[in-house]
Amino acid sequence: MLNPLRVLVSVRTGPPSRCCSSFVSRMRFISRLKEDDEACAAALQNGSVLLFHKLEPLLHRTKTGTFRPGSQPSSGLQSVLERLGADRSLLMESVLIGCSEQNQAQFCLDVGGLDRVAIEDVCRGKFVDLRKSFFLLTGPEAPLVAKAQALLRWHQTHGFCSATGQPTQRNRAGSQRVCGSSGIVYYPQMSPVVIVLVSDGKRCLLGRQSSFPPGLYSALAGFCDMGETVEETLSREVAEEVGLEVEGVSYSSSQHWPFPHSSFMIGCHASISPAHTELTVDRSELEDARWFTLEEISSALQVKTPPRRGDPPVTWLPPSHALAHRLITEWVELQRSGEAGK
Numbered sequence: 458m459l460n461p462l463r464v465l466v467s468v469r470t471g472p473p474s475r476c477c478s479s480f481v482s483r484m485r486f487i488s489r490l491k492e493d494d495e496a497c498a499a500a501l502q503n504g505s506v507l508l509f510h511k512l513e514p515l516l517h518r519t520k521t522g523t524f525r526p527g528s529q530p531s532s533g534l535q536s537v538l539e540r541l542g543a544d545r546s547l548l549m550e551s552v553l554i555g556c557s558e559q560n561q562a563q564f565c566l567d568v569g570g571l572d573r574v575a576i577e578d579v580c581r582g583k584f585v586d587l588r589k590s591f592f593l594l595t596g597p598e599a600p601l602v603a604k605a606q607a608l609l610r611w612h613q614t615h616g617f618c619s620a621t622g623q624p625t626q627r628n629r630a631g632s633q634r635v636c637g638s639s640g641i642v643y644y645p646q647m648s649p650v651v652i653v654l655v656s657d658g659k660r661c662l663l664g665r666q667s668s669f670p671p672g673l674y675s676a677l678a679g680f681c682d683m684g685e686t687v688e689e690t691l692s693r694e695v696a697e698e699v700g701l702e703v704e705g706v707s708y709s710s711s712q713h714w715p716f717p718h719s720s721f722m723i724g725c726h727a728s729i730s731p732a733h734t735e736l737t738v739d740r741s742e743l744e745d746a747r748w749f750t751l752e753e754i755s756s757a758l759q760v761k762t763p764p765r766r767g768d769p770p771v772t773w774l775p776p777s778h779a780l781a782h783r784l785i786t787e788w789v790e791l792q793r794s795g796e797a798g799k
């Protein structure tokens with residue numbers, strides 16, 4: 458049911474800058490920094506740091522009105538932090554998140570103990586809630602910001618060993634924490650989630666939870682239970698949430714999702730028979746679920762920012778960085794190519 462060819466295709470169609478030699482050298486550089494504390498400390502001196510304040514990323518507004526993550530060269534950051542009253546060791550709490558195309562190591566740091574407004578002034582940016590940031594960041598950096606926030610959150614909540622209750626210590630890169638008493642090594646965790654766009658051939662199925670902002674609909678999703686395959690989770694979630702039995706399943710793509718606590722989203726399409734489309738929605742999980750036509754989805758895709766309070770009610774969809782958005786646009790393309798072929 459899962460199509461391995463699809464996986465190969467999406468890996469090969471990555472950005473052109475992923476020329477093998479530079480890609481391989483960057484991956485090996487990052488891998489070395491995770492293993493070698495001294496090399497990581499040296500890389501931090503020449504690296505850049507994405508700043509967060511209580512897990513909210515710093516964003517810069519560019520001259521053209523777009524938003525970029527507020528990345529700071531670490532060379533100047535140390536003196537800025539000290540001027541704002543930080544301890545000398547604060548910069549060393551930075552967590553490794555990647556490596557730029559120019560082979561510069563990238564880190565993130567939460568400066569939640571410092572004055573928020575003072576940092577915003579010095580760094581000429583604004584700390585913005587992560588969900589809002591996802592609508593403001595139109596460039597390719599959103600996944601890096603999400604990864605950074607997820608790693609910072611993980612460190613903030615894994616300071617103690619769950620077996621001994623003793624403090625855990627991180628390595629320099631922040632890629633693991635170790636209990637000094639038991640030696641147990643903890644790695645950052647994600648929960649696997651299957652997200653699926655169900656189609657009856659002409660319409661697609663979207664649902665909303667009562668916690669969603671008004672008018673927002675998304676593809677069905679659910680956490681994998683222990684021991685389940687992707688196909689089993691998908692079939693169970695669709696059966697539980699809307700009372701349907703899926704037939705064909707195909708894999709689309711995956712993503713890390715930072716809400717609410719780091720999920721690994723596995724995106725799929727599923728078909729059901731047009732003869733069995735009647736929904737029995739589990740209202741304890743979903744406030745609503747319904748079938749949408751191509752026209753309805755096309756107009757929902759035109760809504761680029763969440764409606765404000767007082768605006769007329771409108772159906773809108775997850776932002777472009779969300780896997781749900783990708784599944785929906787893939788479905789739209791398929792429908793349009795089907796219509797064009799008639």
Ligand SMILES: NC(=O)c1ccc[n+]([C@@H]2O[C@H](COP(=O)([O-])OP(=O)(O)OC[C@H]3O[C@@H](n4cnc5c(N)ncnc54)[C@H](O)[C@@H]3O)[C@@H](O)[C@H]2O)c1
Nearest residue numbers: 648650675678679680714716717720722775779780781782
């Ligand atoms: N990136 C996207 O496009 C996109 C779109 C939709 C949903 N999502 C994410 O998918 C996730 C799962 O969707 P859902 O809420 O419909 O899941 P769900 O249908 O499995 O229901 C959530 C419930 O599952 C239980 N649960 C079981 N295992 C859990 C775990 N490991 N962590 C947390 N709760 C667990 C909890 O009781 C929770 O309330 C959500 O957190 C949401 O953020 C992402």
Ligand SMILES: [Mg+2]
Nearest residue numbers: 677678679698
């Ligand atoms: Mg669900």
